[in-house]
Amino acid sequence: MEPKVTSYAGLLDQSGFKQWYKYQKLRAAHRYDAEDVSFLMSKPSFYFRDYEMMETGAKLTCEDDAVLSEIFCGQYVEILDFDKDDFGIFEKRIIRIRRTESLTTIDYLVSTPWRLNGKSKAAKFKIQQEKGVIMSREEEADLLQQVSFILDKLSSAGFFRCGRAGLEIYQEVEARVRWSPCLRPRYVKQVLYQQLSAGRLYLKANHGQLRFQEAQLNPIRNSTGNVPVYSL
Template structure:
């Protein structure tokens, strides 16, 4: 009898409450897109492990300072997950420990986020001289990330679609001045076909095939990878 083996992972990091709000927002956005952390690293023009380090809360404040604007552009969304932190008057705004527990199953990952702040479900406000109460959104700190499994047919269709688009871009001298991965992805992402979705990994594979063919090359520009034509 086969038993499912659950891999458990836990990690923690120090951050301010506002940094947690952004960190949580970007985690939920990535999961909603069905992208891996490595795919987001690719879109940022960074090394494969870069975004995984951010999600594992290594230097969250510093990473947010560098990447927030680009992440909002990549996700085409600058809103944040709504949350209201309750703080007593005597409490200072200081960095605190956030912990994440993950149970990694075959088809999904279950997340549990443990935070040191109290989140308000209601808050008071004044309107026309009267004090009123309204509800506040409370983020879900336990949730599931499903693992995407593509069929061979889907991968084949995506590969053909990307290859055709990249060849057209090459012919138009699109890469002559250099292009960042997120720029290229915005150009090739739309397929117009309901059954076909292009993921960053499809673009990455397509670009690397052209690099191996000697048609493109990668240059490090200010710490980010940029794609140029030969």
């Protein structure tokens, strides 16, 4: 398989770039993809991807920053010490990224217009993300079955009676599968959306987050006015 190469670019100032670089490094270290992070943030699947791709208008709020700090808790990223920029540190400059995907890794070459202190050339950074463990269909089906069993047990215990964020749910599942190296947020999300389709859960927007909540059955009367039926 030939490596798949894609390139993109966007505008960031120094502060914005330092934040972007930090979360790119942390995401790669956890071997999460952008949709995994969006799920853990309790956001739509495109949310973190747009930020990562530096789409116009895509930026993180203070609340997002707090959630991401919890997602990547305890992880350290080096502090970037850029030299003075003649245009000013708050001036947005173009950042270019070259992404190369192979069977086992995804490599990012990030080109910036700034120099690190003590360096004579504009800084370039390399970020490498190892792909997760490749499973057979049988292994993947077994993992999804485990996740489904765990979510059913949590639901029976009333876990979803109040809305639950993606990170809360993932942490509960992660603890119960004994920190499996194969587990990723996408598998938990897949099972949750199966339960949404089955009408067992529903999504509720709460303070800018999408939360999974138990679907309540409400009794209503049928056309005879005597026998109760139920609707969601």
